[in-house]
Amino acid sequence: MNPLTISRRDTATGPVLHVTGDLDYDQAPVLRDRLDQLPVSAGQCLVLDLSGLAFCDSSGITALLAARQHALAADADIVLTAVPANLMRVLTLVGLDQVFTLRPDSSAAS
Amino acid sequence: MCRTGGVPEPTGTGDEAHTTAAFTALLEDSVEDLYESAPCGYLSTMMDGTIAKINATLLDWLGLDREAVVGRKRFADLLTIGGKLYHETHFAPLLRMQGELRGIALEMRRQDGGRLPVLVSAVVKHGTEGEPLLIRITVFDASDRRAYEQELLRRREDAERARAEADEARRQAEADRARLADALAVLQRSLVPDSLPDVPGLETAVHYHTASPDQLGGDFYDLFPVAGDRWAFFLGDVCGKGPEAASLTSLTRYTLRAAAHHDPDPASALSTLNAVLHERYTGGGNPRYCTCIFGIVEPGGAQGRAVVRLASGGHPPALVLRADGRAEFLPTPGGLLIGVVPGAPIGTAETVLAPGDTVVLYTDGLTEARIGPGRDDLFGEDALHAFATDHAPASPRGVITALTELLEGFGDGLDDDTALLALGVPATPSTPDPASPTVPATSHTS
Amino acid sequence: MDIRRRNNVNVVGPADAPVLLLAHGFGCDQNMWRLVAPALAERYRVVLFDYVGSGGSELAAWSEERYSSLHGYAGDVVDVLEELDLRQAVFVGHSVSAMVGVLAAQAAPERIGALVMVTPSPCYIDDEGYRGGFSTEDIDELLASLEANYLGWSSAMAPVIMGNPERPELGQELTNSFCATDPDIARVFARTTFLTDSREDLKGVSVPTLVLECEQDAIAPREVGAYVHAAIPASRLVTLDATGHCPQLSAPQATTAAILDFLESVK
Numbered sequence: 001m002n003p004l005t006i007s008r009r010d011t012a013t014g015p016v017l018h019v020t021g022d023l024d025y026d027q028a029p030v031l032r033d034r035l036d037q038l039p040v041s042a043g044q045c046l047v048l049d050l051s052g053l054a055f056c057d058s059s060g061i062t063a064l065l066a067a068r069q070h071a072l073a074a075d076a077d078i079v080l081t082a083v084p085a086n087l088m089r090v091l092t093l094v095g096l097d098q099v100f101t102l103r104p105d106s107s108a109a110s
Numbered sequence: 111m112c113r114t115g116g117v118p119e120p121t122g123t124g125d126e127a128h129t130t131a132a133f134t135a136l137l138e139d140s141v142e143d144l145y146e147s148a149p150c151g152y153l154s155t156m157m158d159g160t161i162a163k164i165n166a167t168l169l170d171w172l173g174l175d176r177e178a179v180v181g182r183k184r185f186a187d188l189l190t191i192g193g194k195l196y197h198e199t200h201f202a203p204l205l206r207m208q209g210e211l212r213g214i215a216l217e218m219r220r221q222d223g224g225r226l227p228v229l230v231s232a233v234v235k236h237g238t239e240g241e242p243l244l245i246r247i248t249v250f251d252a253s254d255r256r257a258y259e260q261e262l263l264r265r266r267e268d269a270e271r272a273r274a275e276a277d278e279a280r281r282q283a284e285a286d287r288a289r290l291a292d293a294l295a296v297l298q299r300s301l302v303p304d305s306l307p308d309v310p311g312l313e314t315a316v317h318y319h320t321a322s323p324d325q326l327g328g329d330f331y332d333l334f335p336v337a338g339d340r341w342a343f344f345l346g347d348v349c350g351k352g353p354e355a356a357s358l359t360s361l362t363r364y365t366l367r368a369a370a371h372h373d374p375d376p377a378s379a380l381s382t383l384n385a386v387l388h389e390r391y392t393g394g395g396n397p398r399y400c401t402c403i404f405g406i407v408e409p410g411g412a413q414g415r416a417v418v419r420l421a422s423g424g425h426p427p428a429l430v431l432r433a434d435g436r437a438e439f440l441p442t443p444g445g446l447l448i449g450v451v452p453g454a455p456i457g458t459a460e461t462v463l464a465p466g467d468t469v470v471l472y473t474d475g476l477t478e479a480r481i482g483p484g485r486d487d488l489f490g491e492d493a494l495h496a497f498a499t500d501h502a503p504a505s506p507r508g509v510i511t512a513l514t515e516l517l518e519g520f521g522d523g524l525d526d527d528t529a530l531l532a533l534g535v536p537a538t539p540s541t542p543d544p545a546s547p548t549v550p551a552t553s554h555t556s
Numbered sequence: 557m558d559i560r561r562r563n564n565v566n567v568v569g570p571a572d573a574p575v576l577l578l579a580h581g582f583g584c585d586q587n588m589w590r591l592v593a594p595a596l597a598e599r600y601r602v603v604l605f606d607y608v609g610s611g612g613s614e615l616a617a618w619s620e621e622r623y624s625s626l627h628g629y630a631g632d633v634v635d636v637l638e639e640l641d642l643r644q645a646v647f648v649g650h651s652v653s654a655m656v657g658v659l660a661a662q663a664a665p666e667r668i669g670a671l672v673m674v675t676p677s678p679c680y681i682d683d684e685g686y687r688g689g690f691s692t693e694d695i696d697e698l699l700a701s702l703e704a705n706y707l708g709w710s711s712a713m714a715p716v717i718m719g720n721p722e723r724p725e726l727g728q729e730l731t732n733s734f735c736a737t738d739p740d741i742a743r744v745f746a747r748t749t750f751l752t753d754s755r756e757d758l759k760g761v762s763v764p765t766l767v768l769e770c771e772q773d774a775i776a777p778r779e780v781g782a783y784v785h786a787a788i789p790a791s792r793l794v795t796l797d798a799t800g801h802c803p804q805l806s807a808p809q810a811t812t813a814a815i816l817d818f819l820e821s822v823k
Contacts, residue, residue: 025351058349065397065450073395093474094401094424095446098455157806158772158799186774191694192701195750198775198801199583199651206805207587217701 002054003027006034014044014076020052023060031063035070042075051082051105061096068100081105151228151249157242159184159202168249173221185247190217190225201232205245209234215252227256298326301359302529306333309341311409312416313536315506317514319475319528326356329473329529330363334370339410342370342379345471345531346402346425346448358398361390362448366404376404376421377456380448384423384456387449399449401425403442403471407463407533416463416535421456423448426474426491428459429498431509433466433537437498439491440469466503468534475528476513479520489520506532557617559639563605563632564612567640569597574819575642576600579633581651582749583742585611588650591808596815603645605636609741620744626652626752630659637667644669646819651675651775651801652749654784658757670822671765672815675801676784677776678754686755687779695750702743758787765791766818768811772799792818 004021015038023031040046048067050056056064064080071078081103083091091097145152151168155161161183169176172188179188186197193216205211210233218226229250237243298320306314320327331345344366348358362383369382380402391398401424409416420428422442431437445457463469472494479489501512510532517524559565566586576596578589586604596602607629609618622628633656637645647668649657654676661668680688681695765788769781778795785793794814798807 061447062349062397062399065392065399066395069392069395069397093426095444095455095457096424096450098444098446099451190697190701191690192698194774195698196701199581202800203584203588203802203805206802207590 001026004030005052006031008038011047014040014046016047016049018049018052020054022055023053023063024055024057025059028059028063031060032066035063035067038070040071040074040076044074045077045079046071047079047081049081050084050087053084053087056087056090061090061094064096064100077101079103150251151247153185153247153249155185155245155247157234157245159186159245161185161188162244171220171226171249171251172218185245188218190219193217193219201230205232205234209236209242215256218249227252229255294326297356301327301330301356301363303332307335309333309335309407309409309533311414311535312341312407313506313534315510315532317510317517317528317530319514319517319524321475321525321527326352326359327527327529328355328359329475329527330359331471331529331531332363332367333531333533334367336370336374336406338374338408340374340406340408342366342374342404342406343471343531343533344379344402344404345473345529346400347473347475347527347529348400349398354398358387358391358400361386362400362402366402370404370406374406376406376419377458379404380421380423380445380456381453384448384454385452388452388454390449392449392451397450399424399447401474402448403428405469405471409535411462414465414535414538416533418461418463418469418533420459420461421445422458423454423456426472426477429470429472429494430461430463431468431470431498431502431504431534433464433503435499435502437495437502439495463533463535465535466537468504468506468509468532470498470506470509470513471529471531472513473527473529475524475526476517476530478526479517479528480523480525481520485523489523503537505536506534509534559635562608562614562617563636565636565639566604567601568593568604569599569601571601573599573601575603575640575645576815576819577603577605577633577637577642577645577647579647579649579653579656580606580610581649581653582745585613587611588802589804592804592812592815595808595812599816600646600819603636603640603642605632607632607745609738609745615738615741618741623741623744624748626656626659626748626754627663629653629656629748630663633657633660634664634667637664643667646670646672646822648672648815649674649676650804651677652752655752655754655757658754658761661763662757662760668763670763670819671761672768672818673765673784674768674804674811675770675773675776675781676767677780678758678784678787679752680750680775681753683753686783687777689775689777689780690750698750699743699747702739702746755783755787758784761788762790764818764822766815767791767793768796768803768814769793770796770798770800770803770807773801775801792821794818 002021004023004027007018009016019031046067068078079101082105083102146166148165148167151165151171153161153164153168160181161179164176164179186194189197196216201211201214212231214230216228216230218228220226229252230247232245232247234242235244235246302318306316314333316331318327328348328351333341333343336342346362348355348362365383365386366379369379383402387399403420403422403425405418405420407416407418411417420440420442422445424445424447427439427441429437429439440459440461442457442459444455446454448454477489477491477494481487481489497516501509504512510530513530517528578586578593580586580588585606589604593602593604606613609615609623643666645668647657647660654673655678657671661671677688679686680690681692682688682690767781767785769776769778781793785791796803796807796810796814798810800806803811
């Protein structure tokens with residue numbers, strides 16, 4: 001198991017969370033807690049940089065959806081960047097590629 | 111030291127004299143002193159128990175003066191009340207009958223009120239005519255032995271108690287576990303049908319693999335009639351596991367059933383489900399969702415054909431094994447996870463099953479099973495397509511049997527629940543199905 | 557059920573002679589009568605038995621429920637009388653058995669024609685206006701001592717210590733004597749014997765009765781003998797010049813003579 005780490009960076013357009021490790025049943029609640037504490041203002045864009053994500057199961061996807069819900073509730077946008085191929089395949093399979101704004105890398109957001 | 115008659119002592123007698131002298135020195139105590147100071151109590155009584163003689167050791171143990179005892183007390187008077195009763199009912203009669211007694215446990219009473227646990231032996235001395243004259247009694251201090259026995263008893267009682275408690279705890283745990291397993295089984299049965307109904311003109315088969323017998327499965331399926339000789343079926347996978355997943359499954363199943371009766375259009379049923387789940391969960395900040403493929407089949411068409419219309423929300427595409435040996439996916443593009451966004455897009459597809467054609471619905475436990483030496487690779491859709499091609503044509507039972515064997519072959523690479531549902535139009539009698547139809551149409555593994 | 561086997565019944569003496577039923581008390585078994593039975597059997601048909609739980613009885617027939625009351629023991633007596641179809645028998649009971657005989661005579665009056673009560677006591681515990689010889693604390697101490705296995709054959713501990721209750725014969729070898737009883741059964745018998753107050757039952761005794769007491773008896777003092785004698789109008793009191801609670805062992809000739817004399821008088 002790869003431990004989940006979340007680091008935050010604030011930019012002019014909004015917060016960027018860099019998520020590394022496994023986003024699984026045991027660790028997904030960590031991201032959800034972190035999001036609950038995260039202030040996002042209207043008009044900002046919450047960026048989740050997933051370049052270091054090693055694994056993501058349905059609990060992880062639930063956490064990503066919770067992030068989206070959190071952003072939308074604040075009238076903010078959400079972008080997933082540097083989505084690994086495995087996760088990309090799953091997101092496409094379940095249709096979430098239509099729901100999330102996806103970008104190749106996080107640099108575009110900053 | 112031992113001399114035998116007539117055999118001369120081979121060594122010198124000087125040593126012998128020396129040894130004898132040494133023993134004499136050692137044995138200088140008198141018989142009287144031995145009696146009085148022996149490491150055990152001695153006493154002699156008349157036949158009625160009156161004490162005639164008692165040694166200093168026993169007097170000392172009991173804290174008594176000789177004058178207060180000899181000729182004044184009976185042996186039984188030296189005992190505790192319990193000891194006295196026991197003496198009268200057991201000790202004395204037995205001594206009378208047998209003439210001797212050995213190792214009887216009694217308790218004596220000390221002058222200071224304390225008790226002295228003792229072991230008593232007694233023998234009746236008879237006169238020349240055989241008449242009983244007096245009773246000789248030896249008393250051993252059994253305090254240590256009593257303490258030891260008590261300790262043994264206590265340990266044994268402790269051990270028995272501990273074992274009884276452990277047994278009880280284990281029984282309780284087993285009962286709890288059995289109760290929980292029963293509850294889970296009942297709940298699980300409420301999430302999937304006990305058996306599939308018979309559908310005229312169709313053959314059906316199902317398989318459910320539960321990853322953990324202790325966990326409620328997150329996969330679900332159903333098959334039931336709706337208006338107009340049509341049948342609705344669905345198969346899906348809810349996020350998460352355990353009781354929360356089960357409650358989501360329950361809501362999903364009954365919503366779909368109700369929706370199908372209201373409007374048997376596959377996409378409408380999933381849209382209704384999407385609205386219900388979004389309102390219930392994601393809209394409240396607690397995103398929960400499922401993937402689902404929903405179908406309506408209308409059997410009994412021309413030449414036995416059946417029309418199948420499918421709708422999917424984020425679910426892997428259905429697979430069709432054709433009578434001619436081809437296998438193909440039925441893509442339902444654009445469909446989204448159910449319950450995530452309001453008005454989620456639903457993908458649809460339609461096909462016609464001819465005799466010998468079989469459509470298979472599955473959850474991603476199958477395609478996401480890990481394979482390879484390091485369990486690093488996923489089985490995947492391509493391998494599934496190749497597998498289906500290998501087995502086509504196949505009846506629903508045949509393909510479910512083959513897939514069940516495939517799942518078993520994954521071993522610990524299969525760590526998720528997996529549901530499989532197959533529907534097909536039976537092949538005409540001239541083209542018998544190569545796979546054995548002896549498997550039950552409904553099977554569960556875990 | 558085979559009563560003869562259950563109660564280890566033994567019959568000696570002339571078959572057509574009047575019957576004496578000899579009943580042992582707490583602690584031992586019919587061997588208690590060994591020194592008096594032969595002389596009695598010269599003129600009487602002597603029936604010996606063990607209460608269930610004692611001596612050679614069938615221990616499997618024992619139950620705590622039945623034998624926690626003197627009526628259970630009286631049931632054994634009536635069973636034996638009925639099994640042998642005895643009528644007008646003379647019941648000779650030692651110690652607690654004297655009171656068992658009183659209860660048996662109530663239950664089956666036609667079968668018991670006279671009572672011989674050897675060192676009887678209707679109540680062992682002192683009461684207002686009554687001296688039984690023991691305080692409640694004394695009896696509690698006895699029962700507690702029995703409870704804790706403090707008394708008796710230390711080898712009674714053997715099966716416990718060896719942790720081998722499944723093989724009681726290991727302990728049996730060591731305690732093979734007639735007073736040795738199962739500790740659990742002995743505890744129940746002791747409790748029943750020493751905690752029962754049967755004084756009221758004495759009033760119902762209407763048959764000729766001999767009360768035999770000893771000059772010196774630590775368990776049934778003279779006052780108790782006098783009490784029993786006073787409570788039973790048709791009784792004769794004989795005080796033996798003997799010590800202890802078991803005159804049939806310590807003074808067998810005098811005991812036999814007193815019984816025979818009494819039997820002669822009630823013929």
